[in-house]
Amino acid sequence: MSVLDRERIVAPPGFNRWLVPPAALAVHLCIGQVYATSVYKTALVQHFDVSLTQIGVVFSIAIVMLGLSAAICGTWVDRNGPRKAMAVSALCWVTGFLVGALGIATGQLWLLYLGYGFIGGIGLGIGYISPVSTLIKWFPDRPGLATGMAIMGFGGGALVASPLSTRLLGLYDPSYDPAVTGSVPDGSAVAWLFVTFAVVYALFMSYGAATIRVPADGWKPDGFDPASVRSRSLVTTASVSARNAIRTPQFYLLWIVLFCNVTAGIGILEQASPMIQDFFRGADGTSTVAVAAAGGFVGLLSMANMAGRFVWSSTSDVIGRKPIYMVYLGVGVVTYFLLATFGHLSTALFILFAVVILSFYGGGFATIPAYLRDLFGTYQVGAIHGRLLTAWSAAGVVGPLIVNGFLDAEGTPGKLTADSYQPALYTMVALLAVGFVANLLVRPVSERFHEPAGSPAPTTGGRS
Amino acid sequence: MNRQGDDVGSSGARSSGARSSGARSSGAGGRVALGWALVGVPLAYGVVETLVRISKLFAS
DSSP: OOOOOGGGGGGTTTGGGGHHHHHHHHHHHHHHHGGGGGGHHHHHHHHHOOHHHHHHHHHHHHHHHHHHHHHHHHHHHHHHHHHHHHHHHHHHHHHHHHHHHHHHHHHHHHHHIIIIHHHHHHHHHHHHHHHHHHHHHHHTOHHHHHHHHHHHHHHHHHHHHHHHHHHHHHHHTTTTTTTTTTOOOHHHHHHHHHHHHHHHHHHHHHHHHOOBBOOOOOOOOOTHHHHHHHTEEEEEEEOHHHHTTTTTTTHHHHHHHHHHHHHHHHHHHHHHHHHHHHHTTTTOOOSSOOHHHHHHHHHHHHHHHHHHHHHHHHHHHOEEEEEEEEHHIIIIIHHHHHHHHHHHGGGHHHHHHHHHHHHHHHHHHHHHHHHHHHHOTTTTTHHHHHHHTHHHHHHHHHHHHHHHHHHHHHOOOSOOHHHHHHHHHHHHHHHHHHHHHHTOOOOOGGGGOOOTTOOOOSSSOOOO | OOOOSSTHHHHHHHHHHHHHHHHHHHHHHHHHHHHHHHHHHHHHHHHHHHHHHHHHHOOO
């Protein structure tokens, strides 16, 4: 039996469950780096002498592979346990950086696609879902809090990697000064940055894999009464397999909910920096919002995204999953409408609306595993979550298409105004309304999809 | 029923006596603190750096 096997990581009596969230965070903080690629995008464009789109493909491959690997490997992750999954994720993520570094050092762009995009993307997908079902089992009393903590780490990963990348690039290329507009690090500095990340992330993710434990069969936290779960509407103690889950309308309703929520968030994230400048462009064509201030706006949205993951997901433990999505989508519709219609009247209002929307975007990501647990039980929740993440990949393609498509039709970058954004933003309002209705239609899963009573629970500790 | 959880070493304490419970409790507590510090310190670094960036938004 390997040290990576599920049977080797069943927690001994007295194990403190609060060791599990840091293990999950250690993985999510590392893979969250994928949202900090903008720091060295320009450097790679110059190094390879290609277009921004060709470099952007690296990120797109990684996100598509995230969704695909989460969907395809979800059952494998549930069967083999979080340690093996974290180890494979670390191996892929680190290999992705090393192969990518080799591609940069040798000037072979396809190696960057293969390494960071394809191999690293597999690491992203497996790493993202690896601790989720384990956390839900350790915190049956507070699943929203538990998944919120881990998935907050994914948002936090970019907050850490972004400034760290800037500092390291300055170290590896002394001629690069991030304070000087137009200063770009050379390709060699980016290659060394990748190698550094490979080493640091290998250590961090190994800590996560080494620390993670699954609870023993029948374990429950002190003072927790499973009957309290049974008494809540939409919360089941039955088990639904991943194969059966995708045959239920509930799965597709939640897919639509996640897709709409993520697409709406991307609508702002995709264009955050130019958007705030365009909204406050005067008649003379100049914006009252400086470039540095726009950068601060992007930082604020990242914080709102990260905080929303923790705060809203934890709140869902109190008010319930369906009501919290009513808030994300219902209040989201109103806030998005206000942003599109009145956002140009005041910078403070614009920022407030955008922060609220982005906090709901983060909350939507973090609450979905607990919603799945409520509807389908803990039996194969990791695998079901993996399949649902295809909604993220789809939103990652559709969101930018909607925004860029409308903006391209409205005018040229640098000359757009608040009016130019209205068609795209109203489309997002409509999408959120669709998501709201989908959430409204969610009902408990029919008993015919439940596993027979007494069937094994593959995601608990004692299973062989 | 096997019971682990918030109270560090709760079930171990019942079987091994108060002295070993205390030692296990402090050891596990240390590991928890170390684990949270390991992820909390870089996260705090990221948050502080981002707050500095955000300050430019409100300074303008």
